[in-house]
Amino acid sequence: MxxxxxxxxxxxxxxxxxxxxxxxxxxxxxxxxxxxxxxxxxxxxxxxxxxxxxxSGNRKNFNLPLAAEGTEFQQTVWDALRKIPYGQTYSYKQIAEMIGKPSASRAVGMANNKNPILILTPCHRVVGADGKLVGYAAGLAVKNKLLELEQNHTND
Structure with missing residues (x-):
């Protein structure tokens, strides 16, 4: 059901x-x-x-069973996203390197864009190569708030 x-x-x-x-x-x-x-x-x-x-800043890790529908490549990217530590950001290139496909930055970006499980699979922690905020399904203002929240609670 x-x-x-x-x-x-x-x-x-x-x-x-x-x-x-x-x-x-x-x-x-x-x-x-x-x-x-x-x-x-x-x-x-x-x-x-x-x-x-x-x-509310009181949880840094999630413990929930997840099952997103996607291609094998998307699944690999989403698994990598869940390994980005709380309060840190990675570039699309870093994710591509993490999954062993260093030239797949664009494909990583497309998989990131298709992430159906926001926050729990933290695609908000992925930024452009220059460190600037790029695309987020809920808008850049929400992405910025999520990143600020994590920055404010990193040392809690």
Missing amino acids: KYTTYFQSSLGMIGITESDGFITKVFFDTDMHKTPSEQKTPLLKEAEKQLTEYL
């Missing part, structure tokens, strides 16, 4: 989808008419709890 819940966060409405015991999607929802879900599975409750703790 597939279940989706929404909750209001400090960054706006966040949706979480679970399918067959795995988180398959975390997304920001711009539809302000969505209301937080009343009925949530235990996994959705735990995901909301962990995301809320993260957004």
Whole structure:
């Protein structure tokens, strides 16, 4: 079965989808008419709890079962993204090198763009080669806030 819940966060409405015991999607929802879900599975409750703790600066790592749909290459990139330490940023080139494909920076960027599990798979920690913020599904303002949050809590 597939279940989706929404909750209001400090960054706006966040949706979480679970399918067959795995988180398959975390997304920001711009539809302000969505209301937080009343009925949530235990996994959705735990995901909301962990995301809320993260957004308040009280969690640096997630412990949730994830299952994003994507190609083998996308899966490899998303696995690499989850290895970026809290409070740090990597460039697309660094991710390409990490996965053993040093000339695949553009393909890494495309996989990063297709990440369906925002925050839990921290694509917000990927920046341009010059260190500047580039693309984020929820917008650069949200990406900047996530990076600032991590910078402010790195030494906690």
